[in-house]
Amino acid sequence: MQGGFFGGGSGGSVCMSTVSMEDNVVMSSEDSSSPDEGELELGLGLSLGGAACFKGSGPRGCQQYARILTAKDLPSKVSVSSSSSTTSSSSTLSRAIATAGTKRTADSVAASNGVASQVVGWPPIRSHRMHIMVNQAKSQVTEEFSSMNKRKNAVEEKVGNKNINSDNTKARTSLFVKVNMDGTLIGRKVDLNAHGCYETLAQALENMFLRTTTTVNMTRLSTPEHKNMIDAKRHSQLLGGSSEFVLTYEDKDGDWMLVGDVPWGMFTSSVKRLRIMRTSEATGLGK
């Protein structure tokens, strides 16, 4: 049977897993309100598990319904666009859209730059290649971030006199680490080397997770709760200790620390990943 529906933008793909994983209650209520023949439903949705079904024809674009994700649906990462336009990763927003039942417009579709990874068989890459890429990517990333130095040294020794500076001196201009936020399934990546200090980093993360740069379309749909988020003050919330969330990181020893305690350089050399934690859960993290 058809799952619920959702709409709009990259929020589409992002929201899907968010909503379905976390808000089963919401989903099932949407089930019962599943559309009849010919009724216009929410815009861009993504077929999950191949169970998508179109009811009625005529309206432009895809109307698809998602099943409630189960474990076998492999709820791994879902992509979210980082490029200029919209991102909407908050589950609040997705719920807002779900209840709003808006028609899809070109604009809201324009917002969709996220990649739909939860769609079966999409993008159309042979599973064989997929396995190889995933495995290699993992090892690649691990190497980049935690054993870069180790490898350089090892290579230096082995290759002897040969000039290997091509690798050593090649400026590693980016240092991407994963960032997850409590309550959001979809993680992001942030380039630490693009920031020189904690303030800009925090700002960037806030922009990613706590606010959307969605266009006017989204504000049309927003609930009051959501509107508050948009209107939130732009100074740092994550570092101020005054918001609902606090920024933490896992260092190379596996310990979770509050961000901001140590000098920036020390931080970037020991950080493995970031987590935006609910303040209520952050007790015990030494300051």
Add this chain to the structure above:
Amino acid sequence: MKIICFHEKSFTILNTETEFRVFTLMGPNPKMKREFPDSTRSSPFPDEVLERVLSLLQSPKDRSAVSLVCKDWYNAESWSRTHVFIGNCYSVSPEIVARRFPIIKSVTLKGKPRFSDFNLVPENWGADVHPWLVVFATKYPFLEELRLKRMVVSDESLEFLAVNFPNFKVLSLFSCDGFSTDGLAAIATHCKSLTQLDIQENGIEDKSGGWLSCFPENFTSLEVLNFANLNTDVNFDALEKLVSRCKSLKVLKVNKSVSLENLQRLLVCAPRLTELGTGSFMPELTGRQYAELETAFNQCKNLNTLSGLWEATALYLPVLYPICSSLTFLNLSYTFLQSLELASLLRQCPRLRRLWVLDTVGDKGLEAVGSNCPLLEELRVFPADPFDEEIIHGVTEAGLVAVSYGCRRLHYVLYFCRQMTNAAVATIVQNCPDFTHFRLCIMNPGQPDYLTNEPMDEAFGAVVRTCTKLQRLSVSGLLTDLTFKYIGQYAKNLETLSVAFAGSSDRGMQCVLEGCTKLRKLEIRDCPFGNVALLSGLEKYESMRSLWMSACNVTMNGCRLLAREMPRLNVEVMKEDGSDDSQADKVYVYRSVAGPRRDAPPCVLTLSGL
């Protein structure tokens, strides 16, 4: 070239793809008819001559055309055909094939619908090769070559093959599944005349690398060995000995288990290779070993194809420079290269005609392609991290545009990207109007032109209008019916069309079915096309190989109607768990002279319109 045949006082003029000496058959000879009034011969040529002449024809299309001229020609063609190509294993039965073609040495057989590569087809769907092998063992005991694509092949089948065909020479398995390395061991053990073993991208159960050691010590005939996509370690000693004694080995593609150090030893054994797939390219050599590898590459004067290069980094790519100048095909699709690294490498490869890369090279990398590879004909850009949470890698429209400016001979592109514009595509095809294969995958379904927010209709409109030779097209992005109107209007040479998350109404699919006269394969997923669209192609499907529609609006009733109206089509429906009874979740329609298949699993319903 044309063959002009005078028969029964009428002419038949055939266009063939092959250079062919023009000859004329003398028409029904009235003198002959008077002298031999009972003669049914319409041509004075002995069969042997006709057969000899027709045996020069290679292309299956030519042969099909020739076989339609008259009965004599049909028979002569049947007796002179040694290679049969079966694009859909269920379109015909092995018995029918054997009845028509008595002397077949080489078979190419394709099974599952292409979307099975993307997990859209149930596992037990079918396409088992075994029934074919059983018939071949009796009818074609001297079979030499078998090439399978998307077939189910068991270890038992491989053993059966190895044991029952003493002349067996060539085995190629692409995107097949159902077998393990045990099956390969059987092939290695028993096929004394094997020249090619090509195992690519299969769902193989990789139990151990021991199969390679099964080639007997006196076995020397191997010319092609490709086991690049297997994972388990092979015994390197056995591999080295094999490579040493097979003096005719031209193609060698090893798997990741073969280290660089060992690669060097293989190259020393086989400097005459034309195609090489390296193993792991992890930079772990000593200075001396690196130098030895460089020397070994220097000796390989004939290499034109290079692949593998797993875990290659910029550090060691220079070791390839000696062979780069003669490379025509470079497959870097398993190598995470950045733009500068690719640029350095490509500066050495001016003769490149085919290039496969990962999108880690970025637009800058593709600019380097445009600058350095003027002879490029084919480009494939794969996504390194298709499910990337944040788009830190990847290529945009700019990359492909840059390539199009530098590589005017480009005619095949497969491009995965996260953004595209109508204007960019228009520029690309203006620069490269000779596209035969245009496969664009904008990875987010239904994404519009990111600059104008418009649908991507005009992009594909430009493609079909400009590229008159277009044979294969894959569309993506936000598309309305207008795209399909364009396709139907202009894409007169289109043979294969892949559509996903596109279209607005039945009209879209109708336009394609009405307009694309040469369409053979149509595969559609997640589009709002329903029964009206499906049934509009009623008379078309018999001239096509197959139609696939999944997650569209087609119902069981629509499929039943189709099945009833067109009894020579097999209409198969696969239902999803828990879906509406009336919906036809996945529909596969194909022409067949073998009737409905008898090996369909329970999840596949064959509709017969009753």
